[in-house]
Amino acid sequence: MAGELDHNNRDGIIGEHTRSCYSLGHFISRLRSLEISAAAACLLVIGLCCLLLSVISLYSSSISPWFLPPPPGSFSPATPPNPEDTKMQQQREISEDPELIKVLNRAKMTTTAVGEGRLPPSEMVILTTINRAWAEPGSLLDLFLESFWNGDGTKELLRHLVIVSLDHKAHQYCQAVHPHCYALTTPGVNFTGNAATSKSEEYMRVVWLRTEFYTSVLNLGIDFLFTDADIVWLRNPFPHLHEQVDFQAACDYYSGDDSDLRHIINTGFIFVRSNDRTRRFYKFWYDSRDRFPGVKEQDVLNSIKFEPFLNDIGLQIKLLDTDHFGGICQPIKDLKVGCTMHAICCIGLESKIQALTVILQDWKRFSSAPAESRLNLSTSFAWKPHRTGCWYVYARYL
Known part of the structure; x- marks a missing residue:
């Protein structure tokens, strides 16, 4: 039903567009009969065309006439990032x-x-x-x-x-x-x-x-x-x-x-x-x-x-x-x-x-230390409990 309504709506817009174009052509003929200068006629016609295209684009939008949808694939702020x-x-x-x-x-x-x-x-x-x-x-x-x-x-x-x-x-x-x-x-x-x-x-x-x-x-x-x-x-x-x-x-x-x-x-x-x-x-x-x-x-x-x-x-x-x-x-x-x-x-x-x-x-x-004395030094190290924050602290038995 919604598609049928959209189709009828588009037909109506196209018909309106056709009638508008016919009216515009008739209006141009009247301008010529009044012998208005060519430059003035061109400016007037361009202005009317811009106004007509704006109205058509607004009505042809399937959402609010004051908001145009983003192009396909663009990021929508309403969608949270992954x-x-x-x-x-x-x-x-x-x-x-x-x-x-x-x-x-x-x-x-x-x-x-x-x-x-x-x-x-x-x-x-x-x-x-x-x-x-x-x-x-x-x-x-x-x-x-x-x-x-x-x-x-x-x-x-x-x-x-x-x-x-x-x-x-x-x-x-x-x-x-x-x-x-x-x-x-x-x-x-x-x-x-x-x-x-x-x-x-x-x-x-x-x-x-x-x-x-x-x-x-x-x-x-x-x-x-x-x-x-x-x-x-x-x-x-x-x-x-x-x-x-x-x-x-x-x-x-x-x-x-x-x-x-x-x-x-x-x-x-x-x-x-x-x-x-x-x-x-x-x-x-x-x-x-x-x-x-x-x-x-x-x-x-x-x-x-x-x-x-x-x-x-x-x-x-x-x-x-x-x-x-x-x-x-x-x-x-x-x-x-x-x-x-x-x-x-x-x-x-x-x-x-x-x-x-x-x-x-x-x-x-x-x-x-000299190499010959390192053997004794390497066995003279030990660990003992300490109370300052470490479970054990390095110390020598002298």
Whole structure:
């Protein structure tokens, strides 16, 4: 019925148009009979035609005569954007950021150059993130960089370290102390607090922003080793990483089986190869945050690591032993083989700084000692309970 009415309406408009044209022609003939000048007649005719076409276009619209519909395929403000499309667009924007590409190209290296032939050849970078609280004189970033300068085979790795700053102050400090800095910010987020203790909604947005950023790096075809800045590097860790593994991470406590996913994965030290499996895994990980609202990315990972999807895509996960990659929860036992020490199991920024300062001092003492005396020194370190915020603190039995 509606179509029939529209058809009749169009017929009426066309008929009216025909009659109007006939009347217009008759009117022009009358003008000629009155011998009005040709120029004046043309102007009058043009004006009448414009008026007639405007009326016809308004009445031929199927909606309000005062609103013309948008062209087919155009975005209507009444239609909310697809959140998945928005996330994909954000990842594309980060991946296509010329500044990021420039920084990564300056810093990237080949894995064969640092892995003593154990790792398959590929391009990779070392990444860490900082905020304002961690990027001040005498704070964690200074200790982190100092460890590279004093570690065994780590100084040259500074050329491949990209520091990702999460706020403007941190970025300014990074540019003052390191050549490869990238500012990762998002509208409405200005996280400047203590990342070790914050449980705020803003903190959650930042940790998930980092996960999204790592996905963008993988999309560029670059492997990465991510290290928290509350870690001191004692020696080059790459020769001690697993070969041909997609995703490998440190753990708080290690039982001896590097394939046992019952270990608590610690995302503060991870090595990820860029391939289709890891890209799909990171997307799955990032999307899983919607199922665990208010939960940080590490806890979400430990919740999804047994899900069938990871087996379906063939993702290989290995854990790193604490003999080489220790933390204050379970420290390295021998400085002759230890690579990194992580200030986990410490509550508060000052506790982390205190613990890592002592660790770095003892490492300097060990590494500067004559080779024949290092055997005794390496066994003279121990851990004891401490009351300042760490479960254990590094100390020497004198």
